[in-house]
Amino acid sequence: DVKVTQSSRYLVKRTGEKVFLECVQDMDHENMFWYRQDPGLGLRLIYFSYDVKMKEKGDIPEGYSVSREKKERFSLILESASTNQTSMYLCASTTRLDTQYFGPGTRLTVL
Amino acid sequence: GQNIDQPTEMTATEGAIVQINCTYQTSGFNGLFWYQQHAGEAPTFLSYNVLDGLEEKGRFSSFLSRSKGYSYLLLKELQMKDSASYLCAVGPRSGNTGKLIFGQGTTLQVKP
Numbered sequence: 001d002v003k004v005t006q007s008s009r010y011l012v013k014r015t016g017e018k019v020f021l022e023c024v025q026d027m028d029h030e031n032m033f034w035y036r037q038d039p040g041l042g043l044r045l046i047y048f049s050y051d052v053k054m055k056e057k058g059d060i061p062e063g064y065s066v067s068r069e070k071k072e073r074f075s076l077i078l079e080s081a082s083t084n085q086t087s088m089y090l091c092a093s094t095t096r097l098d099t100q101y102f103g104p105g106t107r108l109t110v111l
Numbered sequence: 112g113q114n115i116d117q118p119t120e121m122t123a124t125e126g127a128i129v130q131i132n133c134t135y136q137t138s139g140f141n142g143l144f145w146y147q148q149h150a151g152e153a154p155t156f157l158s159y160n161v162l163d164g165l166e167e168k169g170r171f172s173s174f175l176s177r178s179k180g181y182s183y184l185l186l187k188e189l190q191m192k193d194s195a196s197y198l199c200a201v202g203p204r205s206g207n208t209g210k211l212i213f214g215q216g217t218t219l220q221v222k223p
Contacts, residue, residue, distance in 0.1 A: 031209040042215035043154075043198065050209075090153060094209035099144055100200075102153035 003027070004103035006091055012109045019078040021106050023091030029101075031094045032074035034058075034066060036087040037105075043090065049074055081110045113137045115214035117199050122220045123189055131184045131217045133199035141202030144211065145173050145184045148196045157184070157197075186219075194221045 007022035023032065033048040035058075045058030047066040055066050063085060067075045074093075078085055086109050092100040115135045123129040135143070142161040146154035160166055160175035160182060172185040186193055196216040202209075 033210070035213075040215065043213040045210070048210060098209070099156040099159060100209060100211060102155070105151075105153050 004091060004093055004101050006089075006103040006106050008106050009104060010107050010109075012111065013078075013081050014111055015082060017078075017081050017110075019081050019108065019110075021076040021078075021089055021091075021108070023074045023076070023093075023103055024072055025074075025093040025101070025103075026072065027093065027095075027101070028071065029093040029095050030071075032068065033092045033094075033100065034064075034074065034076045035090045035092065036060070036085075037090055038087050046076065081108075083110050086110045113212055115199055115201060115212055117197075117214045117217045119215065120218045120220070122222060123186075125189055125191060125221055125223050127189050128185065128187050129189060129219065131186075131197050131199075131219065133182045133184070133214060135180050135182070135199070135201045135212075135214075137201050137212060140177060143173075143175055143182050144200040144202075145171075145182075146198040146200065148198060148216065150195070154198055189221050191221050191223070194219060 004025045013019050031050050034046045035043045037043050044060050046064050049055045049068040065077045089106045091103040094100045117133045145157040147157050148154040158173040165174045170187045175182045196218045198216045199214040200211040
């Protein structure tokens with residue numbers, strides 16, 4: 001079974017803090033994704049990566065950066081957290097022609 | 112532009128059949144996915160259609176018409192545990208990134 005894990009299920013941070021969300025997959029997938037999910041807005045793509053050290057902006061990259069130093073690990077970084085980044089963050093991975101497999105999600109609250 | 116539309120909410124009765132529709136307009140097409148998401152949990156894969164027609168998988172079936180930009184998810188013999196959000200997602204173009212565009216999801220409530 002494919003397993004995608006995320007570093008935290010729940011996280012509370014203060015405005016201005018630097019926040020790291022980590023995602024690890026164990027299936028040697030090339031492609032990894034970071035989404036945020038908000039009520040009424042659905043899943044929105046922040047960034048994705050199709051290879052180590054390769055990344056592309058998604059639909060809402062502002063305020064975020066990513067890092068992929070190893071194939072199995074994809075990190076999302078909030079450089080200076082703001083209250084409007086309070087959301088559910090979902091990581092996913094896939095091979096080229098397969099479904100996306102999601103991690104359990106991190107519910108981030110920025111106070 | 113790229114757009115995926117599905118109803119926001121639906122209600123159905125336990126034991127009944129419900130059809131959740133999805134229409135899409137995307138630049139290219141590389142398959143349509145349906146996911147189920149229970150409250151507070153991650154989406155899980157239900158079905159994948161790339162050719163026209165019906166794909167059946169137990170109580171769940173998914174239909175695709177590429178010429179109409181239309182798909183539906185059919186749930187039979189509804190159970191209370193089917194109460195969840197159902198997400199329609201399209202691979203917008205050929206290629207190998209695995210990138211998907213998601214609809215906003217349809218929240219299905221199954222009542223006794």
